[in-house]
Amino acid sequence: MKLYNFELSGNCYKVRLLCALLGVPVEITDMDLPGGEHQRSPHIERNAFTQIPVLEDNGVTLRDSQAILIYIARKWGGDTWLPADAVSLATVAQWLMVAENEIARGPGDARLHDKFGRAVDIDVAREKAHRLLAIMDAHLARNEWLALGHPTIADIACMPYIAISHEGGVTLERYPAVQAWINRIKKLPNFIPMPGM
Amino acid sequence: MKLYNFELSGNCYKVRLLCALLGVPVEITDMDLPGGEHQRSPHIERNAFTQIPVLEDNGVTLRDSQAILIYIARKWGGDTWLPADAVSLATVAQWLMVAENEIARGPGDARLHDKFGRAVDIDVAREKAHRLLAIMDAHLARNEWLALGHPTIADIACMPYIAISHEGGVTLERYPAVQAWINRIKKLPNFIPMPGM
Structure with missing residues (x-):
């Protein structure tokens, strides 16, 4: 998994935190937010909403920190972190x-x-x-x-x-x-x- | 299922719509929002955020229209309306x-x-x-x-x-x-x- 990240973003941190708690390795790519890197190509093709975090995994690109938590919890967290009933x-x-x-x-x-x-x-x-x-x-x-x-x-x-x-x-x-x-x-x-x- | 409803709320409507599409019966209780009924007991015990819709089903009380859609889709919608993978x-x-x-x-x-x-x-x-x-x-x-x-x-x-x-x-x-x-x-x-x- 690859995370487009900004260290001071709480939304990026929550993804890093869940990966740490689950022991799931994640490759961090830091974005230059002050320089506007998230508002330019190629990031706008990853996320038209021009936000971080974005997660890439096996050809799937996901935006929104809450949706990314759902993905990681369902894929790696068993039924503990997000039960499916x-x-x-x-x-x-x-x-x-x-x-x-x-x-x-x-x-x-x-x-x-x-x-x-x-x-x-x-x-x-x-x-x-x-x-x-x-x-x-x-x-x-x-x-x-x-x-x-x-x-x-x-x-x-x-x-x-x-x-x-x-x-x-x-x-x-x-x-x-x-x-x-x-x-x-x-x-x-x-x-x-x-x-x- | 019982829905605490306000006819002009798009958030309540989306719950009514999903029930209609799935053919799931739902009992509608209209709330007097102009009169502030949602901000008083007993509604604040149902939802501390004092909002509608609220859904009650089998002793479970749920707030937030998006969360309610998730519940109804997983309970009644098979794997069509919200696949679980x-x-x-x-x-x-x-x-x-x-x-x-x-x-x-x-x-x-x-x-x-x-x-x-x-x-x-x-x-x-x-x-x-x-x-x-x-x-x-x-x-x-x-x-x-x-x-x-x-x-x-x-x-x-x-x-x-x-x-x-x-x-x-x-x-x-x-x-x-x-x-x-x-x-x-x-x-x-x-x-x-x-x-x-």
């Missing part, structure tokens, strides 16, 4: 959608503003972040892992931008259950961190 | 993520602004809509269906807010392949429309 699959997917939507528009956007100078309504992003964190904290006070009784790609998809939310001016002080959940993930065998974590 | 599952998931992210932030937000008076940067939403539609049109000029060689929940998830994008001031004039794709979906056996379509 209807209830488990949908329960995990609920949280993949939170990663794609609420986390991206909350802590993700706040960090894009503070760290990369992106044009974002920072007050709205931080307000969304805290609304989300309150929901997650209540959920994690009653559940050790987000989706099922054990770690799944739901946890891998949601953790990165929460764990580095301080880079967008969002503190986790008021969310002890979220902090405890991040620490549980950090203790998983073969865990690797990302810059800022 | 790693490549197919991830290929469909890529487009579920487009429904959750780019479609919601583009044509979805533009319609929220124009039709429901929601505070949205309308110029940004319409610009995102056209950037997305250009990508989808190029993809659909080469592919009959979004993800695989036949209709899947990728098409069901992405179509609604594209087909009613005129309600947000976004016209499909410049996107003939998108228009042809919508018409192919409308010709599927047992298709049902939504208001505005």
Whole structure:
């Protein structure tokens, strides 16, 4: 497998993290995002949405970090990281959608503003972040892992931008259950961190 | 199955549509969204994110329209609407993520602004809509269906807010392949429309 990567992207990190946890080798190709390499050929032929990560494996090209987690979990993770029965699959997917939507528009956007100078309504992003964190904290006070009784790609998809939310001016002080959940993930065998974590 | 529904929501419609296409009976409970019923108990116990649709089935409660499509497709759709092998599952998931992210932030937000008076940067939403539609049109000029060689929940998830994008001031004039794709979906056996379509 070949991963088109940017070290400071939480979306790329979650792919690297799942590979590390599963012990799956992945060839990393770093992209020059500040230089706009992702917006030019040949990357736009890999992903018309001009984003990273992109994964190539056996002639298949996949975009979107959540979809890539699904692929790796189904191919290499047995039935642990993404069980295939209807209830488990949908329960995990609920949280993949939170990663794609609420986390991206909350802590993700706040960090894009503070760290990369992106044009974002920072007050709205931080307000969304805290609304989300309150929901997650209540959920994690009653559940050790987000989706099922054990770690799944739901946890891998949601953790990165929460764990580095301080880079967008969002503190986790008021969310002890979220902090405890991040620490549980950090203790998983073969865990690797990302810059800022 | 019981669906907590709002007739004008494209996210609720996509669930009703998949049930119709599969011939699966679903009990519809209409929610009073203008009256804020979704933001009060007992709905916040069903979904802490205070959104619709929510699906209840056999003691399982699911939120998020994309996750609900996954559940129904895996439970009732055989291997047609969401094949379970790693490549197919991830290929469909890529487009579920487009429904959750780019479609919601583009044509979805533009319609929220124009039709429901929601505070949205309308110029940004319409610009995102056209950037997305250009990508989808190029993809659909080469592919009959979004993800695989036949209709899947990728098409069901992405179509609604594209087909009613005129309600947000976004016209499909410049996107003939998108228009042809919508018409192919409308010709599927047992298709049902939504208001505005």
